[in-house]
Amino acid sequence: MNKEILSLEREAERYKRKRKSKPQKDKPLTARLYLAGQALAGLLASSQGRARVSDIRYEAFEWADKMLEED
Numbered sequence: 441m442n443k444e445i446l447s448l449e450r451e452a453e454r455y456k457r458k459r460k461s462k463p464q465k466d467k468p469l470t471a472r473l474y475l476a477g478q479a480l481a482g483l484l485a486s487s488q489g490r491a492r493v494s495d496i497r498y499e500a501f502e503w504a505d506k507m508l509e510e511d
């Protein structure tokens with residue numbers, strides 16, 4: 441038990457010493473990104489975890505682009 445506590449303390453010290461990366465600049469929320477996010481939520485809910493991330497992301501942007509098309 442005491443050995444586990446020492447190990448945990450060492451891990452915490454190493455974590456504190458890590459140099460934190462700079463935060464990324466916020467991207468503006470465009471209509472395309474918003475619609476892709478909405479499509480992504482629906483696709484993930486219906487996929488039941490059986491799809492690759494890159495495929496679902498691509499399909500979400502395809503849906504967003506279709507929704508933004510002007511007739």
